[in-house]
Amino acid sequence: ATMPPLLAAIATAGRRGVLVKSAQVMEDLATMDAVALDKTGTLTEGRPELASVHGLGLDGDTLLALAAAAEHPSEHPLARAVVAAARARGLALADAVDFAAEPGRGVRAVVEGRSVRVGSPAPVTDPRVRRLVADAEDAGHTAVVVHVDDRPQGVLALTDALRPGARATVAALAARTVDPPLLLTGDNSRTAARVAAAVGIDDRRAELLPADKVAAIEDRRAAGRRVMVVGDGINDAPALATAHVGVAMGHAGADLTLQAADVVVVRDELATLPALVDLARRARRVVV
Ligand code: ADP
Numbered sequence: 001a002t003m004p005p006l007l008a009a010i011a012t013a014g015r016r017g018v019l020v021k022s023a024q025v026m027e028d029l030a031t032m033d034a035v036a037l038d039k040t041g042t043l044t045e046g047r048p049e050l051a052s053v054h055g056l057g058l059d060g061d062t063l064l065a066l067a068a069a070a071e072h073p074s075e076h077p078l079a080r081a082v083v084a085a086a087r088a089r090g091l092a093l094a095d096a097v098d099f100a101a102e103p104g105r106g107v108r109a110v111v112e113g114r115s116v117r118v119g120s121p122a123p124v125t126d127p128r129v130r131r132l133v134a135d136a137e138d139a140g141h142t143a144v145v146v147h148v149d150d151r152p153q154g155v156l157a158l159t160d161a162l163r164p165g166a167r168a169t170v171a172a173l174a175a176r177t178v179d180p181p182l183l184l185t186g187d188n189s190r191t192a193a194r195v196a197a198a199v200g201i202d203d204r205r206a207e208l209l210p211a212d213k214v215a216a217i218e219d220r221r222a223a224g225r226r227v228m229v230v231g232d233g234i235n236d237a238p239a240l241a242t243a244h245v246g247v248a249m250g251h252a253g254a255d256l257t258l259q260a261a262d263v264v265v266v267r268d269e270l271a272t273l274p275a276l277v278d279l280a281r282r283a284r285r286v287v288v
């Protein structure tokens with residue numbers, strides 16, 4: 001007997017390195033008419049590197065060593081970059097206790113008896129820190145602020161390369177949707193603007209917490225759109241769950257993200273998505 005078209009399409013997607021979790025998801029892919037993409041790890045490689053360290057009260061190596069110790073338990077790409085940079089400099093990482101991560105905000109832990117926080121510059125008002133953050137962001141970097149015992153002690157600037165072909169994929173998705181693509185990010189608005197321009201997206205929202213991403217998707221759904229959401233982080237899990245079709249990039253490490261997704265791009269190639277939509281649409285035409 002021949003395989004039903006939706007199942008055949010799932011098998012084809014599988015051979016291309018894309019896991020589609022059910023026949024219903026394949027149908028939903030066929031009817032999607034809007035797309036929202038996360039920035040970090042979705043439009044970009046998600047392998048940021050430390051570009052520079054700016055200590056205020058502490059010297060750079062001490063700052064980096066404390067930040068890396070606090071970030072060590074975290075799976076976040078920014079955390080991995082901080083730890084890798086500290087190791088590359090030969091710095092010893094102290095043990096962290098009382099570690100806690102707040103998705104979309106950052107981490108905190110106690111390191112050698114000091115409370116260390118590493119995270120978003122958004123709530124920080126100290127003018128010296130704001131200046132360092134603005135300089136980093138003007139250079140297209142993501143700035144994170146390091147607090148030690150509740151005082152801002154410096155800024156780490158990180159860079160993350162665009163995925164090759166991101167611009168072409170965005171254009172191909174735009175050709176398959178009613179609304180122009182939307183970029184959603186927890187990162188700062190300057191970096192968001194740079195990445196959006198580089199990939200050809202006009203509609204962008206920055207400095208979003210996970211719940212804000214959900215609200216942005218719900219807005220579109222309330223307007224009647226069937227939104228495909230593409231993300232990679234634990235911070236994207238609620239948005240993926242809210243989407244008409246939630247797509248997780250393959251490098252997504254967190255179980256929560258993989259569970260919330262309807263589609264997992266196992267091969268981690270963004271460029272597979274437009275072809276996946278076409279495949280779903282062809283399969284559906286055969287069914288109806
Ligand atoms: P995105 O939506 O771009 O994937 P996230 O929601 O994961 O980004 O993070 C948003 C912001 O929160 C980051 O740009 C950073 O400022 C801060 N942040 C989140 N997790 C961490 C972490 N582990 N270390 C440092 N900063 C973090």
Ligand code: MG
Nearest residue numbers: 038040041233
């Ligand atoms: Mg991300």
